[in-house]
Amino acid sequence: MSQPTIVTRFAPSPTGYLHVGGARTALFSWLMARHSSGRFLLRIEDTDLARSTELATVQLLEDLRWLGLQWDNAELVYQSKRVTIYDRIITDLIARGLAYKAYETSDELDALRKEAEKHKRAFIYRRTQYTDEQLRRFESENRPHVVRFAMPVRDYSFDDQILGKIDLPASQVQDPVIKKADGMPTYHFAVVVDDAEMGVTHVVRGQEHTLNTFLHIALQEALGYARPIYAHLPVILNKDDGKKMGKRDRDKKIRQQSQNWLKNTKKSPADLAAASSLAPSRIEMWIADSQQQLDLNEQKQIMQVIGLKETDLPEILVHDFRKNGYLPEALLNFLALLGWSPGEDRERMSIDDMIKLFSLENVNKAGARFDREKLAAFNTDASAGAPIDRLVSALRDYLKVNPDSPLSRANDDALARVLKMKHGFRILRDVDESSRFLFLSDEQINYDPQAVEKVLRKQNGFEVLRELQPLLTDTSNWTAADLEKLIENYCQQKQLGLGKVAQPIRVAVSGGTISPPIFQSLEFLGKERTLARISRCLSSAGHS
């Protein structure tokens, strides 16, 4: 007897780039399937017409591919294309008396909810009994309506692979909407039908769906579907506030910074709007109401004014991590450990290790906080251990999403050299930012005033550079090793520490105080450009 094949799925709704929480869910489903040589399916849950976009689907697929979570269905399933199938089943449900049309307006429902809230009760929808005459009238005037499932009122229970036995008392049962007024099915209905049709055996999803499961079970029973095995993953929380990690967090950070800016500059929201050329009313509303969110473009404008960099924002989307230069294998390794552990103090794992070791049995129940420091450490390790071709291709990918970097102009050989110089780096963005000067023209080097002041003025850097000029001009061996010897000799003669000499050179050549190891940098730059930059620095960097 062979075990039935395990079929898992990932079913995101296309509203933009993939959230790390979604990525973790996808990873666990994928690992589950790969571990048992099963199938991992992808389905696009685009039943919310207002929020779903084609662009978002493209972005989603891009993120999944970047992570390497390949799906096994050649044809993607789009729920929006299956409406006639859902309709047929819903019509049948109505005919069997298991579903019904409900005519309450949103306002009426809101009022009922407020009422329930006033009495500190949860709002439970109860079926409204219409008279035959009312029904006839509603039908004839084509009154807008939803379709609700008449969920049998009883106690429910199911066994979760992670959480164990979960109960729902009959008192909490209510009739869910399965078809919206716009004719689309709700998530709850589509998910049940599609999971059954696609032969999904294991539903792995976030814990925010735990209570939805009862509804799905009731629907499965009404439709005669088999019940899949459910596994609800712990929620991913923010490191600092312990709340569910969400896309809003970036907006939140920008709002906080904006409020600081307003306070410090004693300006008004209207001033901020003007400075970032946005509509004042819009900004006033956004500042005042934390429910409001700026779109990507508005965020950019505001950030420029208040002095917030892209990298100051918390990464939330897979795309954010990609843009900052994390390796997908490191992200995946870190994400896997958010709620799962293979035991035996095992942490750093390759994708293959994870596939081999993964089991739902050792997934935790409690929510996990997302610690970026630890992720960065994983990335550092993964990068340090990766072969150079892997790093070059990762850097190429980074440049693909950061096309403005001067490193984009470099060939693979140059990138490999930079990567080797920066061995031990944390993220690719650090490599990029600290080695840009190698790829800029001499005229594009900007001198950091603070560096000039400290290293060149106060510490006699200008003098050192002037003395070094002829020595460097005369040397014929322009290699890191030879340059090091040359400088060390100079240091010895002058009784100077290496730092007193290396730093001025660094500033002259890069404009700042951070760079890859200096002698390797000089070798990379070449004699001509090094000397050109030193003399440019001596003559132009505010040196009077």
Added chain:
RNA sequence: GGCCCCAUCGUCUAGAGGCCUAGGACACGGCCCUUUCAAGGCCGCGACACGGGUUCGAAUCCCGUUGGGGUCACCA
């Protein structure tokens, strides 16, 4: 607030009644290395939420308290 769920270092976790004086990783502190930023080496700080049981024995089992999270949409 109702309902559901959860609870080991600051964080992620190991731990399935004696292997626990509670292990690892990240962070943090100190020292070393050092031309910057990193990386590296060594050392250190640091937790079983609380209260009751059960048991010869409890971080591990049961009950309660407290704390935390999720959820209460014609969003998924």
